[in-house]
Every structure is written in structure tokens, then in C-alpha cells.
Amino acid sequence: MLIYSYMVFIFMYFVGLLVMCLKCSHLLLMLLSLEFIVLSLFLGMGVFVLGLLYESYFMMIFLSLSVCEGALGLSILVSLVRMYGNDYFNSFNILW
Template structure:
């Protein structure tokens, strides 16, 4: 059962990584796949911590930091959409 959990974690992580590489021009999809990768990392940490019976306080810290990361990404997305009108990377004059 533990091996299947680790295999599922690895599959989730690499699926998110592949999606992030394929959808690199759209900022909202990149943020969603980044959150999916953080969720898969959280799943892997839960499996690891419950397997070796460590303290689970690190999971709360990890969740707090991932929520802060998501809120920061969404606030940057909103400010970019207000400034440029869309969230495609090709339309930004900064990257040219």
C-alpha cells in the first residue's frame, strides 16, 4: 500500500511538471499547475511522515507557506491583468 502511495505521488508531481512545461505561455494555468505540484508534495510529505511516525507540525507549516504562495501568485496575477489586460506572457513588453 505504501509503494502505491509513493508511485501516485511521483505520478502526480511529474504530471504537474509536464503540464507546467507545456502551458508556459498562460500565467493562470501555470499557477494552477504550481498549486497542483504543491498539493502533490504535501501528499508525499503526509505519506513520508505517517510512515516513519514523525511529528506532523511540519505539515501545518508547509500548508501555511503554500497558502501564502498561492495568495501571492494570485495577487501578482490580478495586478498584471489590471496593468496589461491579459495574462499571456507574450504580450508583456518586459520580456522582449
């Protein structure tokens, strides 16, 4: 049962990386795939911690830091949408 959980974790991680590499021009999809990667890392850490009966306090710290990272990413996205009108990388004047 533990092997299947690790396989699901690895599959989720690589699907998140694949989506992040394929949708690199759309900022919202990049943020969603980044959150999916963080969620898969949380799942992998949970399987590892619960499988070896370690202390699960670090998981709460990781979860709170990932929530702060998601809120910061969304606030940057909202400010970019307010400045430029959309969230495509191709239309930003900063990158030219």
C-alpha cells in the same frame, strides 16, 4: 499500500511538471500547475510522515507557506491582468 501512495505522489508530481513545461505561455495555468505540484509534495510528505510515525507539525508549516505562496501568485496575476488586460506572456512589454 505505502508503495502505491508513493507511486501516486510521483505521478502527480511529474504530471504537474509536465503541465508547467507545456503551458509556459499562460500564467494562470502555470500557477495552477505550481499549486498542483505543491499539493503533490504535501501528499508525499504526509505519506512519508504518517508512514514512519514522525511528528506532523512541519506539515502545517509547509501548508501555511504554500497558501501564502498561492495568495502572492494570485495577487501578482491580478495586478498583471489589470495592467495589461490578459495573462499571456507574449503580450507583455516587460519581456521585450
